[in-house]
Amino acid sequence: DKDLYQDNDIAGVVTGLAWTSVGGEILFIETSLSRGKGVLTLSGQLGDVMKESAVTALSYLKAHAERLGIDYRVFNHYDLHVHVPAGAVPKDGPSAGITMLTSMASIFTQRRVKSFVAMTGEITLRGKVLPVGGIKEKILAARRAGVKEIILCVKNKKDVNEVQADYIKDMSFHYVDTVDEVLAAALLPEIVSRPIKFVFPEENKERSGGDGIQAPVVVL
Amino acid sequence: DKDLYQDNDIAGVVTGLAWTSVGGEILFIETSLSRGKGVLTLSGQLGDVMKESAVTALSYLKAHAERLGIDYRVFNHYDLHVHVPAGAVPKDGPSAGITMLTSMASIFTQRRVKSFVAMTGEITLRGKVLPVGGIKEKILAARRAGVKEIILCVKNKKDVNEVQADYIKDMSFHYVDTVDEVLAAALLPEIVSRPIKFVFPEENKERSGGDGIQAPVVVL
Amino acid sequence: DKDLYQDNDIAGVVTGLAWTSVGGEILFIETSLSRGKGVLTLSGQLGDVMKESAVTALSYLKAHAERLGIDYRVFNHYDLHVHVPAGAVPKDGPSAGITMLTSMASIFTQRRVKSFVAMTGEITLRGKVLPVGGIKEKILAARRAGVKEIILCVKNKKDVNEVQADYIKDMSFHYVDTVDEVLAAALLPEIVSRPIKFVFPEENKERSGGDGIQAPVVVL
Amino acid sequence: DKDLYQDNDIAGVVTGLAWTSVGGEILFIETSLSRGKGVLTLSGQLGDVMKESAVTALSYLKAHAERLGIDYRVFNHYDLHVHVPAGAVPKDGPSAGITMLTSMASIFTQRRVKSFVAMTGEITLRGKVLPVGGIKEKILAARRAGVKEIILCVKNKKDVNEVQADYIKDMSFHYVDTVDEVLAAALLPEIVSRPIKFVFPEENKERSGGDGIQAPVVVL
Amino acid sequence: DKDLYQDNDIAGVVTGLAWTSVGGEILFIETSLSRGKGVLTLSGQLGDVMKESAVTALSYLKAHAERLGIDYRVFNHYDLHVHVPAGAVPKDGPSAGITMLTSMASIFTQRRVKSFVAMTGEITLRGKVLPVGGIKEKILAARRAGVKEIILCVKNKKDVNEVQADYIKDMSFHYVDTVDEVLAAALLPEIVSRPIKFVFPEENKERSGGDGIQAPVVVL
Amino acid sequence: DKDLYQDNDIAGVVTGLAWTSVGGEILFIETSLSRGKGVLTLSGQLGDVMKESAVTALSYLKAHAERLGIDYRVFNHYDLHVHVPAGAVPKDGPSAGITMLTSMASIFTQRRVKSFVAMTGEITLRGKVLPVGGIKEKILAARRAGVKEIILCVKNKKDVNEVQADYIKDMSFHYVDTVDEVLAAALLPEIVSRPIKFVFPEENKERSGGDGIQAPVVVL
Numbered sequence A, B, C, D, E, F: 001d002k003d004l005y006q007d008n009d010i011a012g013v014v015t016g017l018a019w020t021s022v023g024g025e026i027l028f029i030e031t032s033l034s035r036g037k038g039v040l041t042l043s044g045q046l047g048d049v050m051k052e053s054a055v056t057a058l059s060y061l062k063a064h065a066e067r068l069g070i071d072y073r074v075f076n077h078y079d080l081h082v083h084v085p086a087g088a089v090p091k092d093g094p095s096a097g098i099t100m101l102t103s104m105a106s107i108f109t110q111r112r113v114k115s116f117v118a119m120t121g122e123i124t125l126r127g128k129v130l131p132v133g134g135i136k137e138k139i140l141a142a143r144r145a146g147v148k149e150i151i152l153c154v155k156n157k158k159d160v161n162e163v164q165a166d167y168i169k170d171m172s173f174h175y176v177d178t179v180d181e182v183l184a185a186a187l188l189p190e191i192v193s194r195p196i197k198f199v200f201p202e203e204n205k206e207r208s209g210g211d212g213i214q215a216p217v218v219v220l
């Protein structure tokens, strides 16, 4: 399915690498925004750990919005939906953390995601990237899918070094320590061709964060 | 029950194709709108995956409302109910995704659904249509019910090709890659004869999305 | 308990027919309204399917309020409680659908329910009536209780025909296809003797549906 | 514990009769009101059926407030707590229905409860009283506790008649068909000596029922 | 740990007596208030019955606030947290009822708790104190901890009388029937040295109880 | 991973000591703040007891905000997220209590956390520090990680004394009795280099604590 990850003209679609009982495979994180109140919806039969990764990624973006070029009002006046196809396959684990964060950063900034890039790595709330397992199998899956660049934790370098050099000679690897390095490697400076035109109401000076209460996470 | 899917003068009733332990069968997605606050109610003993399909379909329509001709205010000032008869039969799986999305698009736009059409396919949040299983059994069920056109994922074409050509000579197939192609094939440009006359309050300029908080999904 | 279903001077009390492991029996759907915010409360140890029937019935009435002579404001400014005695007996299934809908329509319009009438049938969101099981046992129960007219789906006619003609010679049967036919057969045009005098606040023009958020379904 | 049910100078304390695996026993329903938003709290390790009885009793009082002499505003501006000691003993079943309703009616009207009275019976939403089981055992318990009058459903008369006449010669029985008869027999016209002085805010004309949303039932 | 219960300069710390599988022991109920909306938080791995005790205690204080010298506004404009160390030990049962109520009364009035006092007893909503079990073991634990006075239900007097007289010659016992007697025995008239300076917003005359909705009980 | 706990230029990152089935290990508590409504989010697969520790820590800081130099408005106008990597490892127990409290105090005050310090100890709501288990294993883990100072309960001193003196000759120990002593030992007076510039809306005089309702704890 080469067409899937090559089409980077839609913000918020990022390629991750998963490791399942039947080997490595690529997976896609999709996000969408619609006018709302800041509700976060997660779908795709995600397990608890993966849901926590998504919530942690969102907290990071909120806490660092200004530096990352995100207009803070988007968190209060838009709803965010994160979906991971295929919808019937249960998924879990922390390794999609950086993929989810990149997908959210792309949709909030409307910046394009670099083509032929995939990634895997856990995130922490302060923006560290932690190593994950199954690197060899994930690399095989990425190669089969035509991925050219892989972003992963610097502590996973030793796992890459164990892969036969000849096998990965056409791929480049970004070894990162922080979330900011992930975004630098994965997001392009340019905006998608039909970006969302964000609409914000005039802020009521007496209110800090949008109308009504903080919306709960909707997890089905 | 030919009468069921032929009556396309009610917006929001769309014919899907399901695959159960006893073979293929047609199913109907029904939606209704009533003045409210944006609550989504799902009924018909739907499983988790099917509920996530409905939520994902709604997110897609919200994120692409303008392009699809949907007045955004309807999401905040009306409640949406999606029901799948028969009410006592448990149902699950992602294959009703495009059917649910078409049903919602019909009720929001009040456009008629094409007659004698049935469909099956998973949706993703960015609007891709994914292939599903049980195509042969679903085609048999569609034929028994008098369906003339079937909409399904282009990747399911190979499954259709395995069906005896003589058997499907009176049916036409729409192979689609995206949700937009589904809607183009399934919705007519004309409005139902007694369309809802949407009523919206004057928008309060200081509020972005309706009154009060984002309503939760009601799943029983 | 002849007195129970004969007293039709209370809006919202409707006789249904249930089919349990020990045969057919009559049951009563009771509804009440009190000033509130649109909360729906369901009690009587109802199972999931029966709760979904109630929610679907309410959605139908909301979506067709104007045509059915229901003042829309009642949905926002009153709370609805549906109870099915006896309170300790678990009940489930879709066959009380038309009974629940009739009971709600009676309380919202304050119209009397016809005497000596009982009914059984599933409803769908678009207002179809679907056939249900146990017709023979239900008829026996209705006869024992003195019921004179039974409303049921046209597709259950074949089940009635299997009952010994002599046995049902004093009963009449309404075979219906839609919810509207049910209401036409079950509700009288006249109002109960002490109808609720609905009180509505002056509508705030900037709000579409009452104050605060859509109230959740309360199911114990 | 004669002192317990004799002290009728506290509104909202009513004596019920329960039937457990170890025989009949008396139980006390206690209610309290405090300024709030209409929250209903239930405690005492109550089971689902008993919680539904409480909710049904409250709905009846709300729907008939005017006729019963209850100022409607109390439902929106006060919180109601219903507790059934002893707090660690699980309790369930519908037979405390009329006891709960009487307790609530007493606290809302601040009318005294008659002394030496106990009761048992299920309620329905339209105000019917239904018969319950264990009458013989309950009468024995009432007699041991010094109860002089017992209120129960007219359909339980046959159960009373089976009790040895000599045994109950000092007790009187109220056989009732409706909730209104229960209240007539159990509540005195006089007010408790230190009644709550209800405080209501000036009603905002644009709001129907208090501020904010309808409060949920709090069941622990 | 004599220092623990002797320090009565902090409002809201009260010594209770618990009975576990390994004998009697003392426990501490801690409460804190912070500006908020009336949320009740319970922690310390409390079971259902113990949570209900806390909620019942709070209802009693709300219903009798004026008489007990509690400014009613504190219930709406402050959040109450009740914690029972040690945090990892599961606890349950009704016997901490009077201890919780005393702790809450202390924090709301900022009155000191008497030193060297411990207590055990169930509360009811109308303010009765009910007897509890394990009295002998609890007395032994109290004595080991240096407790001088014990408050318990008058109906537990017989259990105290069974303890060897010589053993308890240095302890005094308060036998109580009501919650008010507990507070009279346990709370000193004086205020703690650094009392909370309660801050209340100007009351909006159109609102009865604070802003927003009644906050739910937060039980983890 | 020496780099992890040495970087004290980020507020809210504090090193704790955990005791698992495979020995002692260091763990990091991370907190972040973003503009919001006072929502508390907990992630990292925390168990019930650990969640209660977090909620108790937050209550302590709220109740003592003024004395601790925390602007009270931050509790209402910012959301707090507490995360404990690694995200897929289940964690529980009360011993991270003082670590969580220190992390929260750091983020709320933006004060730096002292370098090379680790801690372990349960907190109570009144600010006591309670002893915890596994001290020997925790010290070994701290030493392996280069920790120079350890904060723990004075009652754990006997456990430290059992460790071979030579082994800990390069480490210093802070034995504390209260939470305030923990903060004095762990937080530096200086502010992190890029502190959050807190933004508060003009307070509405009629409201006590922010807009809308108290936000619930979000625990996944």
Ligand SMILES: [Ca+2]
Pocket: A045, A220, B048
């Ligand atoms: Ca699931």
Ligand SMILES: [Ca+2]
Pocket: A016, A017, A018, A095, A096, A097, A099, A119, A120, A121
């Ligand atoms: Ca990944």
Ligand SMILES: [Ca+2]
Pocket: B045, B220, C048
């Ligand atoms: Ca279900």
Ligand SMILES: [Ca+2]
Pocket: B016, B017, B018, B095, B096, B097, B099, B119, B120, B121
């Ligand atoms: Ca389908």
Ligand SMILES: [Ca+2]
Pocket: C045, C220, D048
């Ligand atoms: Ca139940």
Ligand SMILES: [Ca+2]
Pocket: C016, C017, C018, C095, C096, C097, C099, C119, C120, C121
């Ligand atoms: Ca029925």
Ligand SMILES: [Ca+2]
Pocket: D045, D220, E048
């Ligand atoms: Ca329970």
Ligand SMILES: [Ca+2]
Pocket: D016, D017, D018, D095, D096, D097, D099, D119, D120, D121
């Ligand atoms: Ca009773």
Ligand SMILES: [Ca+2]
Pocket: E045, E220, F048
């Ligand atoms: Ca627990």
Ligand SMILES: [Ca+2]
Pocket: E016, E017, E018, E095, E096, E097, E099, E119, E120, E121
């Ligand atoms: Ca105790």
Ligand SMILES: [Ca+2]
Pocket: A048, F045, F220
């Ligand atoms: Ca979990």
Ligand SMILES: [Ca+2]
Pocket: F016, F017, F018, F095, F096, F097, F099, F119, F120, F121
């Ligand atoms: Ca720790």
